[in-house]
Amino acid sequence: MLEIADIKTSYGKIAALKGVSLDIHDGGLTCLLGPNGAGKTTLIWTIAGILKAQAGSMKIDSEEILGLKPHQIVSKGIVTVPENRLVFPDMSVRDNLIAGAFSRRKEKGGIEGDLEDVLTRFPRLRERSEQMAGTLSGGEQQMLAVGRALMARPKILLMDEPSTGLAPIIVEEIFEIIGGLRDEGRTIFLVEQNAHMALKYADRFYLLEQGRVTFSGEPGAVDHDEVIQRAYLGARKAS
């Protein structure tokens, strides 16, 4: 379990996260919803160790890991599928996936097998495995970004808006992939603008508004329409 407590992150003088606390439970899909500019991406980059938090704590299985370098976070098993996918454009699909296993490069074997698994999971990546990643479609790049993260054998998979900028039919496909990963018992933390879709798949969710968690619960127990409205537009007044 990843326990995040009272995280504060700012850009210069502008506070983007004003004390965020949330838990990511093992085996399940935890969803973070919220309008544009709420601080969702800032939270992801902070967990990944790329942005420095001014205060707070972050514990994985009770071990404090706030302040570790990004590559150390990855070796703790926390692996990110970033906003805008960020594939390596001038590298083949295969090399992108192998780069995803960089933290495991000293392991004997295993990587080839995982590469095979990812290519089996995403047949479109297998067809294009020698193609440069920059030439893939948006949906394919998203699959590649997910596959690259899986190559690190994550304990917790963080995903930042994987459906943004994709055609509706591709969005369905991406959510089916995410649902599939959840059903395998993986731990996923999904950041989404698309609250409608996310609430269908989430086991738990948090609502982030203006740098604060304002609401949380289980999708079955709340009024979806209100959550969706606040996720898109933000609350009239932050609680």
Place this chain on the structure above:
Amino acid sequence: MDYFFFIDLIQSTVDGLLFGTTYALIGIGFTLIFGVMRKLNLAYGAAALAGTYIGLVVFLMFDAHPALVFLASALGSGLIGLVVYLCCFRFTPSNYPMASLLASVGMLLFIDEVVIHASHGLPYPYPSVFRDAIIELGDVWVRGDLLFVFFMCVVAMAALFWLLYRTPLGLATRAVSQQPRAAQLCGIDVTRVNMMTFGIAGVLGGIAGAMTAAAVGVLSPVIAMGLTVKGLIVVVIGGLGSIPGAIIGGLLVGAAENIFLLLRGVTERDIYVMLLLFIFLTLRPGGLFGSAQTRD
């Protein structure tokens, strides 16, 4: 065009292409560092020359075998590359490119000054191999020492390609230069990759410096400016960030320089090389292999 002029032209081009591989190596060094850090290291040429002097010291003190002298030059330059990284790039703020740029200019002046003082500004003999060997291809002669320079530089490039495309460090280096954020998310330690890149670029610069000196049999402090300026011209022509661009650019500058030398003499040669630079800057500022100007 009369036959002898034609032969002279071919001869100049061949010599220029062979020697141009040293420019290509320097260009590659600038490009590698720019690739991973998106920053220019202006001390690079001076550091390469200072490394070459470490080889010279080994030569003068121990009368070492040329192979050892070249090796000491390469490793010495790699070591100085690491020092330049630590002094000018490691701790300067990453979102303020001017800081490291100016630090590297300071380093360029400092290294230059040290070299001039240590050598009293005088040229020293530097080992040269296959001086007397000549391969005759009809009326065109291929000089043994230049062929050796060419061979060594090509071997260095081949080793670099092997490193970049066949090793985990190479994969990490390519990842950092294409998408540094994503590289971090893959568990790559970007600071370490940056440092290794300075070391590797340094070794390449040392080889280029050693071969520049070996081609003429002397090592002189004035080479520093040549390495810096030619290296920058090569990356502008090839496209900053592109290794194939640096190779083509190096060969092009080497050949063009020698042809200008033949046509216009030594006093005007550099003017025409600068003119070539000017033409590229105006007509094709991204260079031959102009990689994208932006990233992320």
